[in-house]
Amino acid sequence: MDSLSEEAEQGASGAQTPDGAGGARRKPQTGTLGKAMEVLDVIALAETPPRFTDLLSEIDQPRGTLHRQISNLIAEGLVSVNADHSYVPGLRLLKLAARSWSGNTFRLLAEPHIRKLHDETGETVHLGLMSGLEVIYLDKIESKQTVRMHSQVGNASPLYCTGVGKAMLAMLPEDDCAARASQFDYVRHTETTLYTPELLLAEMAExxxxxxxxxxxxxxxxxxxxxxxxxxxxxxxxxxxxxxGPAFRISQDEMVRWKSLVLETARAIESDMEARLGPRSQE
Amino acid sequence: MDSLSEEAEQGASGAQTPDGAGGARRKPQTGTLGKAMEVLDVIALAETPPRFTDLLSEIDQPRGTLHRQISNLIAEGLVSVNADHSYVPGLRLLKLAARSWSGNTFRLLAEPHIRKLHDETGETVHLGLMSGLEVIYLDKIESKQTVRMHSQVGNASPLYCTGVGKAMLAMLPEDDCAARASQFDYVRHTETTLYTPELLLAEMAExxxxxxxxxxxxxxxxxxxxxxxxxxxxxxxxxxxxxxGPAFRISQDEMVRWKSLVLETARAIESDMEARLGPRSQE
DNA sequence: TATAAAGTTCCGTTATTTGGAACTCAATTT
DNA sequence: AAATTGAGTTCCAAATAACGGAACTTTATA
Incomplete structure (x- = not known):
């Protein structure tokens, strides 16, 4: 084991990652790589494996150009092609992601804590990271009968309608928080969804x-x-x-009893972060 | 001519990634994309997050060029940069891989079968896919709550020293099988490792x-x-x-009792493949 | 503080990508 | 069976993005 000389990745601050998390397609600012990734995105996000013509209509590129781009992606193992000429994301992505996931310092550091939280509550526990306007689930410990194992790891949900998402929003400086609140593409998933910036911001103070x-x-x-x-x-x-937890088993009032456990877990992870990641920082 | 040295057999749904396997770094034939992926590979495979100079010495590129390549990767969310200027794979990889994994037709099709196999045996079950000289684990159902949840999904192991790996090798035409046997970079992991092409091929017939x-x-x-x-x-x-299974609990002789269950599972998945992937590759 | 090393930017040159059109192949229609 | 359509692939001059050397700025070290 190497000493953990790294720091966790930054989801929001830092560099030029304006990337629209929501799902809007952006103009490539990144030259060739950006165009290739746009194609890969379309392939990865498609409901059903697209064929050449599907991609052609989705992506504004001439036939010849698109064909070469796809060929390159295939040559790199980022895309595979089925017998019927439809395209699916390649195995190389899995391999890359597995590496990045299992080596992620922050996740490794947080794991014992969320495991403890799971043991204490007996319910499903999530660890999420903020990325643009979304929360990306970095780890999950499921309760018992785990129907789908890693259904969530790597998945993304909007910030405005999830528990972790709102908690993370509230940690931002107020102007940043308001700015993001105005950017969401609100969908009223349920009766209780906060579906306007006003509703959302109203909860932030609390x-x-x-x-x-x-x-x-x-x-x-x-x-x-x-x-x-x-x-x-x-x-x-x-x-x-x-x-x-499922609403049929746990009432809103009952959730409150986990308040201190959840807070303790968050504080414990933070203190580990300082201990493990702190010495390196130099600002 | 395109002469993609690899290419070749296109597979049904999430098929194989031709070369790449072993871990050797190849010369990019894929223009700009290949160069970017080479950088990403180095970052993803590094033991500890590399810094700019580390990458500079690993990758044969001038400073300015490498810097721009990294900048592009960062802008695309494929790489993140820590406070100390070291680089780690970005969250976008996780997101892409999650999509590709959860939508993978073959995995979805096989899942109920391996779940059944898990229920019947009570032990950990793996689903692996051949990719070059490696097996990539596509799914895993663990016995109980073992320590690490998805430790294996997306991970790769050599074909010659794993159960699934050898089983898959044996399915190849003999010449192909022998060809791969000669390409492995054999490491004698344990006493019983088959560490030469001869030892390996000798087992194939059986x-x-x-x-x-x-x-x-x-x-x-x-x-x-x-x-x-x-x-x-x-x-x-x-x-x-x-x-x-763990050797302390299950003897070599006891493994045999699962023979028919394992075979049945494989046949059941194959028959589903024919039904689902045969006529149309999609549902 | 001085010095070295690491990281970043700039810009003329060079090589890759681009995009339109022409071509092949297979399936469907006449 | 021949013709037509549509999907996928190839080619090459022109356009554009990548290259790479050097200069510049910031951070670490003596």
């Missing part, structure tokens, strides 16, 4: 003071969750932990 | 006739496994399933 945010079946009916944010812009990483 | 291969603690001491291959070159996909 979250900021208590350190806790709730998902009151705002994203999926029947699913509740309690979450806490951790990290912060100074640390370069904004993350969150949550405990999720 | 595997071919029985349809079953064993890992007799050949990769990791204390870990046994029984595996069967499935698919084939005609179907464009070569895969395998295995049941893994």
């Amino acid at each position: 979250i900021r003071s208590s350190g806790i945010s709730y998902d009151r079946e705002e994203h999926e009916p029947g699913i509740r969750c309690i979450a806490a944010g951790l990290g912060g812009v100074e640390s370069g990483i904004i993350a969150g932990v949550s405990v999720t | 595997i071919r006739s029985s349809g079953i291969s064993y890992d007799r603690e050949e990769h990791e001491p204390g870990i046994r496994c029984i595996a069967a291959g499935l698919g084939g070159v005609e179907s464009g996909i070569i895969a395998g399933v295995s049941v893994t």
Whole structure:
């Protein structure tokens, strides 16, 4: 084992990553690479494996150009082609992602803590990271009968309708928070979804003071969750932990009993972050 | 001519990635994209997050060029930069891989079968796919709550020292099988590792006739496994399933009792493949 | 503080990508 | 069976993005 000389990645601060998380296609600022990634995105996000013509109509590129781009992606193993000439994401992506995931210092550091939280609550626990307007789930420990194992790892959800998402939003400086609130492409998933910037921002004060945010079946009916944010812009990483449970088994009032456990977990991860990642920083 | 030295058999749904396997770094034939991917590879495979100078010495590129390549990768979210200027793979990889994984037709099709196999045996079950000289684990169902959840998905191991790997090798035409056997970079992981082409090929006949291969603690001491291959070159996909168990609890003789279950699972997946992937590659 | 090393920017040159059109192949229509 | 359509692939002059050397700025070290 090498000494953990790294720091976790930054989701929001830092460099030029204006990237629209929501799903809007952006104009490539990144030259050739950006164009290739745009094609890969379309292939990866498609419901059903697209064929050449599907891509041609989705992507504004001449036939010859698009064909070469795809050929390059295939040659690199980023895309595979089926017998019927439809395209699917390649195995190389899995391999790359596996490497990045299993070596991610922040995840490794947080794992024992969320495992402990899972043991204490008996419910599903998530670890999420802020990335643009989304939360990306970095780890998950499921309760019991795990129907789909890693259904969530690597998945992304909007910030405005998830427990961790709102907790992370509340950690931002107010202007940044408001700016993002105005950028969401709000969808009213359920009755309780906060579907306007006003509704969302109204909850921020409460979250900021208590350190806790709730998902009151705002994203999926029947699913509740309690979450806490951790990290912060100074640390370069904004993350969150949550405990999720089914509404039929756990009432809104009952979620409150996990408040201190969730907060303790968040604080414990932060203190590990300082201990492990701190010495290196030099600002 | 395009002369993509690799290319060739296109597979049904998430088929194989031709070369790449071993770990050797290849000369980019793919223009700009290839160069960018080479940088990404170095970052992803590094033990510890490399800094600019580390990359500069590993990759034969002038400073300015390398810097721009990294900048592009960062702008695309494929790489993140830490506070200390070291580089780690970006979250976008996770997101892309999650999409590709959860939408992979073959995995979805195989999942109920390996789940059943897990229920029947009570032990850890793997689903692997052949990619070059490696097996890439596409899914895994673990016994109980073991320490690391998805430790294996997306990970790669050499074909010659794993149960699924040997089972898949045995499905190849003999010349292809022998060709690959001579290409491995053999490492004697344990006492029982088959560490020469001769030892490996000697086992092939037996595997071919029985349809079953064993890992007799050949990769990791204390870990046994029984595996069967499935698919084939005609179907464009070569895969395998295995049941893994700890040597202290399960003797070599006891593994045999799972033989028919493992074979049944492989046959069941194959028959689903024909039904689902045969006429149309998609649902 | 001085000095070296690491990281970043600039810009003329060079090589790759581009995009339109022509071509092949297979399936469908007449 | 021949013709037509549509999908996928190849080619090459022109356009554009990448290259790479050197200068510049910041951070670490003596």
